[in-house]
Amino acid sequence: MNKKKNKPIIDITDIKKEFVNEEVVTKVLHGINFSIEPGEFLAIMGPSGSGKSTLMHILGFLDTPTSGTFLFDGVDVSKLTDDQLAEMRNTQIGFVFQAFNLLPKTSVLDNVILPLLYTQFSKKERLEIAKQAIDAVGLTHRINNLSNQLSGGEKQRVAIARALVNNPPIIFADEPTGNLDSKSGLQIMQILQDLNISQNHTIILVTHEKYTAEHAERIIKLRDGKLVSDSPVSERVLANNETELKK
Amino acid sequence: MSKLFSIAIQSILKQKLRAILTILAVSIGIAAVIMVFSAGHGLRGFISSEIETFGTDLLQIEIKVPNVGKTSSENATGIAQGVSITTFKNEDTDAIRKHPNISHAYGAVIAQKPVSYGDELRKNMLMGTGFEADIVSNFSFLYGRFYTEDEEKSLSQVVVLGYKVWKDLFIDENPVGKKIKIDGKKFRIIGVMEEKGSAFFFDMDSILYIPLRTIQEKLLGTDYISYTSAKMIDVKKGKQTQEDVNIIMREQHDITDPNKDDFAVSTMEEAEDMLGTIIDSITMLLIALVGISLLVGGVGIMNIMYVSVAERTFEIGLRKSVGATHKSILSQFLIEAMLITLAGGIVGIILGAILSYIVALVAAAFNFAWEFYIPFSSIIVSVGFSVVVGLLFGLYPARQAAKLDPIEALRK
Numbered sequence A: 001m002n003k004k005k006n007k008p009i010i011d012i013t014d015i016k017k018e019f020v021n022e023e024v025v026t027k028v029l030h031g032i033n034f035s036i037e038p039g040e041f042l043a044i045m046g047p048s049g050s051g052k053s054t055l056m057h058i059l060g061f062l063d064t065p066t067s068g069t070f071l072f073d074g075v076d077v078s079k080l081t082d083d084q085l086a087e088m089r090n091t092q093i094g095f096v097f098q099a100f101n102l103l104p105k106t107s108v109l110d111n112v113i114l115p116l117l118y119t120q121f122s123k124k125e126r127l128e129i130a131k132q133a134i135d136a137v138g139l140t141h142r143i144n145n146l147s148n149q150l151s152g153g154e155k156q157r158v159a160i161a162r163a164l165v166n167n168p169p170i171i172f173a174d175e176p177t178g179n180l181d182s183k184s185g186l187q188i189m190q191i192l193q194d195l196n197i198s199q200n201h202t203i204i205l206v207t208h209e210k211y212t213a214e215h216a217e218r219i220i221k222l223r224d225g226k227l228v229s230d231s232p233v234s235e236r237v238l239a240n241n242e243t244e245l246k247k
Numbered sequence B: 001m002s003k004l005f006s007i008a009i010q011s012i013l014k015q016k017l018r019a020i021l022t023i024l025a026v027s028i029g030i031a032a033v034i035m036v037f038s039a040g041h042g043l044r045g046f047i048s049s050e051i052e053t054f055g056t057d058l059l060q061i062e063i064k065v066p067n068v069g070k071t072s073s074e075n076a077t078g079i080a081q082g083v084s085i086t087t088f089k090n091e092d093t094d095a096i097r098k099h100p101n102i103s104h105a106y107g108a109v110i111a112q113k114p115v116s117y118g119d120e121l122r123k124n125m126l127m128g129t130g131f132e133a134d135i136v137s138n139f140s141f142l143y144g145r146f147y148t149e150d151e152e153k154s155l156s157q158v159v160v161l162g163y164k165v166w167k168d169l170f171i172d173e174n175p176v177g178k179k180i181k182i183d184g185k186k187f188r189i190i191g192v193m194e195e196k197g198s199a200f201f202f203d204m205d206s207i208l209y210i211p212l213r214t215i216q217e218k219l220l221g222t223d224y225i226s227y228t229s230a231k232m233i234d235v236k237k238g239k240q241t242q243e244d245v246n247i248i249m250r251e252q253h254d255i256t257d258p259n260k261d262d263f264a265v266s267t268m269e270e271a272e273d274m275l276g277t278i279i280d281s282i283t284m285l286l287i288a289l290v291g292i293s294l295l296v297g298g299v300g301i302m303n304i305m306y307v308s309v310a311e312r313t314f315e316i317g318l319r320k321s322v323g324a325t326h327k328s329i330l331s332q333f334l335i336e337a338m339l340i341t342l343a344g345g346i347v348g349i350i351l352g353a354i355l356s357y358i359v360a361l362v363a364a365a366f367n368f369a370w371e372f373y374i375p376f377s378s379i380i381v382s383v384g385f386s387v388v389v390g391l392l393f394g395l396y397p398a399r400q401a402a403k404l405d406p407i408e409a410l411r412k
């Protein structure tokens, strides 16, 4: 696994984040430094409350750090305008939320099609692309169901389909297999690994399970808002082989 | 743009109840405004037509308590104390009739006396008028005729029945030549009036007309009158004629100080002006009422819009997180608010038109000359107001939410 040293796509220096709620200050991130190269598959691990989701939101342009610098492809993100940020979220990034964040009382199709509404695709193209994404997560038979009629695992897969639908070069997945049985979880890891290996997408994955994390090339560990370890995976698990084995 | 349209329509359909409530609030406000404007218009037309039944070529000379102390309160006290003016006489009518611009004139008094025919006994309004009343006030007859100058001078006991009086007593029979008793005295019926309807809510058909001198000498034992109506030849000389009649009356009554006038001369045009001001103030009052109802409706729209956007902060956050720009979020909410206020506007205009039409129908059923009409200004005012309120309170919170970081909006 010797990748060429590239210019990093994500480069963060001394990122700090604190939340202020009615005078109460919660310090969550205490100065995080690392960089991610294009095409990397990175797993972030750490105990609950260590700040994994908070960090992901910052990297996904969904939240702003309290201090520190975040360079995206060499550009200082804090200098971007609102519209530029919207453009980045739309074209550069797919985000699988830990809490799914599906639109309530809205069909699977309408949920998945949402990011496409802010692109130049025609109505017909949008429908076609959304159907493909839904098919990729195996939910074609639920395409017209409303989001609140789905099981936890199905919701998770809708969230994944929505993150993939714009074919973004970078995918953030916050515990994407957390609610899934091992077989469905495997399917998801297969999709992510395929995007990474054959299409060279950058994947950043949060997980609690060591085994899931080993599908990545590199694992970062957080504890109490600090980076405590950053190491390559020596023996990467390949989802394709597993399925072969299980069949 | 069409994409944003379909997004907006989808979100409206997802919140049907809310949309219906907003449309309702908008339409009720609009309907209220249209109805008030339309009713104001109808009322104005009705009053002008009432004045026309009296004729605009009339000059009205009435008794008035002299304004001795020049203050109106003393004047009012005078009326309250029951001071009755007995200075207005038949000779005054004769003097007025001599004016070159007056063709006809009659004096009148009103009385109430028992009237009986066969076993029927009733109390009716009697009007004693000069013989020219039929010409001055455009009377037309179902049967017979009006009394003549000779009949008045000779104190004849003749009577002309109002339409309802005739209907009640004779049903369909021609009563001319029959006798009825008024205050115990026999009167010969010489005519029946055609139906006149009411004027200023005063029923003109329940009156019996008797020659002025007859009522004065045989029924009341007085020699004064309460008013004179005079018909002008040239209406354009109305102001001058009015002034001249003032002078004639002062000469008749030996008055030098106009403040001591015991009479008042008015033209129908003046009456119309005065009624115009009354209608204007009624309209102002109604507009104030409408203002209040618009305010209430506006608060309703505002509330629903505000709550709806607040509840949809999550949606705004999610849309932003998948790449919606500030502008596309605002456009979506703008289109939503516009579609809803537009729907409310259309429903409100239809509702307002139907209600105004019903008011016109009811007015027509009561024989009021009432024109059904919807002033365009009412539509502009009401729809404009709703659109402004709807947009303001639909857009302002959406703008606040769209300004947040997506994750902050998602947490709400």
Ligand SMILES: Nc1ncnc2c1ncn2[C@@H]1O[C@H](COP(=O)(O)OP(=O)(O)OP(=O)(O)O)[C@@H](O)[C@H]1O
Pocket: A019, A020, A021, A026, A028, A046, A047, A048, A049, A050, A051, A052, A053, A054, A055, A098
């Ligand atoms: N808006 C907020 N206001 C205050 N504190 C917050 C806020 N968001 C997160 N936190 C706190 O920040 C800490 C880190 O939260 P975060 O969601 O990043 O943890 P996590 O590592 O993703 O945990 P988990 O594995 O349970 O998902 C937690 O203690 C949480 O309570």
Ligand SMILES: [Mg+2]
Pocket: A052, A053, A054, A098, A174
């Ligand atoms: Mg988390």
